[in-house]
Amino acid sequence: MILTCTFTKRSGNFMAAVKYEIMPESEEMCLKACYEESDCIYLQYFQDACTVYKSGSEEQNERGSVFEVDRVQSDSSCTRRIVVEATVDFKSIAPNTTNSIPCNGVPMSTTTINVFKGNQYRFYTTKEKILPDGSAPFRRFR
Structure with missing residues (x-):
């Protein structure tokens, strides 16, 4: 297990681009979702919704709790920590060989x-x- 303390709570607007939004079980799960995305720089937890942000030039409005992630510096004085389990390596499975079939219409x-x-x-x-x-x-x- 890895102990990490790289999230800094911040206030005010920030510059980033939305990567995705999920409905996790808790704020802690939102923090873990961001931690697992290598390009996550901010996350926002508001009314059970978690928005993960990546680098971008769009101004984002603060709603709920906003955290900035710093993957380089760890603050040992931080009292709140999340536990992230060790990475699991999955075995690669070769796909079955099948003939390709045409799609109907253009995919969205x-x-x-x-x-x-x-x-x-x-x-x-x-x-x-x-x-x-x-x-x-x-x-x-x-």
């Missing part, structure tokens, strides 16, 4: 996934229509 460059929240459940769909029975959209990301 991005796929939009809509997330709807109902009670304690989240529903993921590629459809843009709100789910029936009074479910309300919770978070939408690309």
Whole structure:
């Protein structure tokens, strides 16, 4: 296991580009997600949503908790730490050889996934229509 303390909580706007947004179990899981992405420089945890940022020139507004990651310097005086398990090496498996088949139409460059929240459940769909029975959209990301 590796003990790391490379996250500095900050306030105010910052310059970066959104890499992706996920719905982790906790702020700690958000920190781990950023740590595992080699190009993550900021992360933001707000209302159960975790946004991972990479280097970029877009101004981002602070919402919730924003952390800056420093992979070079570690602050031994930090009292809050997360534990990241050792890297697991996976065995490469050769793909089965199959004949290629043509795709129908041109694939989309991005796929939009809509997330709807109902009670304690989240529903993921590629459809843009709100789910029936009074479910309300919770978070939408690309």
